[in-house]
Amino acid sequence: MTDIVYIRGLQAEAVIGVYDWERSIRQTLILDLELASDNRAAAATDAIEDAVDYDAISGRILGYVGDSEFQLIETLAERIAELLQREFGVTWLRLQLAKPGAVKAADSVGVIIERGSRS
Numbered sequence: 045m046t047d048i049v050y051i052r053g054l055q056a057e058a059v060i061g062v063y064d065w066e067r068s069i070r071q072t073l074i075l076d077l078e079l080a081s082d083n084r085a086a087a088a089t090d091a092i093e094d095a096v097d098y099d100a101i102s103g104r105i106l107g108y109v110g111d112s113e114f115q116l117i118e119t120l121a122e123r124i125a126e127l128l129q130r131e132f133g134v135t136w137l138r139l140q141l142a143k144p145g146a147v148k149a150a151d152s153v154g155v156i157i158e159r160g161s162r163s
């Protein structure tokens with residue numbers, strides 16, 4: 045399957061970080077997602093039930109990240125990937141998780157992961 049539904053620039057706030065000062069503040073995270081989709085199936089029925097619902101997924105991620113308190117962005121990215129596979133049946137995904145305020149001299153830092161199979 046080569047179709048994709050994407051979400052770009054999803055902005056969330058979380059307690060995240062390894063240092064003591066980070067455990068008592070909320071920091072901004074930016075998520076970019078590519079999700080495998082059979083767009084022809086959704087187009088054939090024109091029904092949201094047959095689509096990868098970017099609105100429902102965005103809402104779920106915002107809620108999950110907002111409640112999370114991990115130390116590493118690697119952990120948060122992995123948990124989000126697992127959640128999307130488990131709850132939304134996503135078979136393949138590429139997730140970029142950026143922590144833009146983390147390194148003062150850099151525009152942004154973060155991780156990119158791919159999970160699942162595209163075929």
Ligand SMILES: Nc1nc2c(c(=O)[nH]1)N=C([C@H](O)[C@@H](O)CO)CN2
Pocket residue numbers: 060061062063066115116117118143145146147
């Ligand atoms: N690979 C990672 N490196 C670092 C992380 C991280 O989550 N993954 N986190 C930190 C600190 O929390 C940093 O963001 C504070 O500015 C350092 N390195």
